[in-house]
Amino acid sequence: MRILIAVAPLTAHLYPSIPLAWALQSAGHEVRVASNTGLVEQITAAGLTAVGLGERTSPPPPITDGELDRFSDALGFEAGSDSDQLWRATRYYMVAACKRYHPDEEGRQELTDNLVEAARNWQPDLVIWDPACPAGSVAARECGAASARMMWGPDYFGWVRRRLVERMNDPASPVSADTDPLAATLAPVFGRFGHEFSDELLFGDFTVDPIPSQLPRPEGLRRVPMRWVPYTGAAPVPQWLSQPPSRPRVCLSLGVTGRTVHDGPDARVMAAFEAVADMEIEVVATVNADQLGEGARVPDNVRIFDYIPLTQVMPTCSAVIHHGGFGTFFAAAAHRVPQMIVMEELGSALNSTRYLEARGAGVVLPGDGLTAAQVRGELSRMLTQASFQRGAAAVYADMTAAPCPSEIVPVLERMAAQYRTRD
Known part of the structure; x- marks a missing residue:
């Protein structure tokens, strides 16, 4: 055929x-x-x-x-x-x-x-x-x-x-x-x-x-x-990624397609960076120069990559912060990772947010007016409350059915x- x-x-x-x-x-x-x-x-x-x-x-x-x-x-x-x-x-x-x-x-x-x-x-x-x-x-x-x-x-x-x-x-x-x-x-x-x-x-x-x-x-x-079945591209695995993280690892990704829609620095990135700067975690951020903007302050606990396959990063993560795109959503779900969706008006998150919250697999925050305090507070809950892991497992079960x-x-x-x- x-x-x-x-x-x-x-x-x-x-x-x-x-x-x-x-x-x-x-x-x-x-x-x-x-x-x-x-x-x-x-x-x-x-x-x-x-x-x-x-x-x-x-x-x-x-x-x-x-x-x-x-x-x-x-x-x-x-x-x-x-x-x-x-x-x-x-x-x-x-x-x-x-x-x-x-x-x-x-x-x-x-x-x-x-x-x-x-x-x-x-x-x-x-x-x-x-x-x-x-x-x-x-x-x-x-x-x-x-x-x-x-x-x-x-x-x-x-x-x-x-x-x-x-x-x-x-x-x-x-x-x-x-x-x-x-x-x-x-x-x-x-x-x-x-x-x-x-x-x-x-x-x-x-x-x-x-x-x-x-x-x-x-x-x-x-x-x-x-x-x-998540596919997010292919690339050699970095040596640092082959080692288990010494502290909780969080992925930050706002999607590849979004880069073609939004111009200039992304306020959600800046809010997330400010939120995690004093947290005992490691952040892997897949953002490019336009999303960062000139003179952006990158905390010491944040690794910046223009691109890295999410299917490589997710197995090592304790949480993910993302825009609600289904590619990122299911890459996280496939590895039972709790999710924070920072919702944008144009995204496919309209369908996934209520499902995520109903399953107890994450939290949803509005992208417009997002503050560092909001991100820090919700991320701390996701990393410390076992209910989010159970919710992520429920999403995985739905996905693999x-x-x-x-x-x-x-x-x-x-x-x-x-x-x-x-x-």
């Missing part, structure tokens, strides 16, 4: 798919991973065959206030509510993801066109695609392959579609099929090859879902549960045969 995996040009979207790609490849299937040229090196470094799609030669169309207003009006979320928080995250991730695959003013869209051409030429039996890469759904349709989404975090498209359908069924709602903002946003992607918006194109034939069942998700979609990637390979084989439309 031939499997084409298509991902948006973000490391946090590529990494969750790599263990599944390995499992499929190890089972004897041909696997190719397609994305922008910027990810080709990371794909091949993971031992996988890359399909470089090039890069946009022009910036994507801007997200207009009118588009956002249409979404906001159609969804009918109340300002300040949980739904409003979800909407603020959706507007940046979902709408921006669609725009990446819109044609420019001259009708060019290299990423979509190259992906569809690669699928037509290679004729895969199954296309597994990142929800933030809706062109993957078009590629599957164009080559007659079975079509599967691969989740990397919250199902924004699923939540929004469910909400819009509810509103369309309400006679008092201003939204209808003719004014559906999601259909309008995806029309330039789906319509490029003559396809009309549909749930089949939006969601594929089924969804490979590595998110534990205890976390909320939209109902009514065909899902294949899979254990999240799902089948590992190799165990779902036969399921994917059957479903590819079932949904493939090409003889």
Whole structure:
């Protein structure tokens, strides 16, 4: 069987798919991973065959206030509510993801066109695609392959579609099929090859879902549960990391993707550094120069790394402070590490924070206005109260209850045969 995996040009979207790609490849299937040229090196470094799609030669169309207003009006979320928080995250991730695959003013869209051409030429039996890469759904349709989404975090498209359908069924709602903002946003992607918006194109034939069942998700979609196996890149293990820490070790990470969103020094880093400076702990901070800013004071008990694989650091840690991204969340969960999520408005933490607290596996602090006293107080509790270790063990049990990637390979084989439309 031939499997084409298509991902948006973000490391946090590529990494969750790599263990599944390995499992499929190890089972004897041909696997190719397609994305922008910027990810080709990371794909091949993971031992996988890359399909470089090039890069946009022009910036994507801007997200207009009118588009956002249409979404906001159609969804009918109340300002300040949980739904409003979800909407603020959706507007940046979902709408921006669609725009990446819109044609420019001259009708060019290299990423979509190259992906569809690669699928037509290679004729895969199954296309597994990142929800933030809706062109993957078009590629599957164009080559007659079975079509599967691969989740990397919250199902924004699923939540929004469910909400819009509810509103369309309400006679008092201003939204209808003719004014559906999601259909309008995806029309330039789906319509490029003559396809009309549909749930089949939006969601594929089924969804490979590595998110534990205890976390909320939209109902009514065909899902294949899979254990999240953390992959965070590879690098030689530093000699100091081979030795057990002499005092509690804490990891501080605000994610790789966040570096492309936030410019300048990160106040959360400064608050954390001030908090830990007089604590009897060791901190491994994966932050870069921009996040630190010029003249930043780094305490003596803090090691700074631009990048180090979290899967190397986590087994030695007693706690982790992070932004709430699912890659970091599950890297910590896989090693039963209690977590402090310093929540940001745009992050996927909207789904994971309540789950973390309900399991007693960590604490959640607002990133806006974060103080050193808050970090110090909560971190001290996490390091001294055994309940957090029990909570982290419960999260680990939830995570490992799902089948590992190799165990779902036969399921994917059957479903590819079932949904493939090409003889």
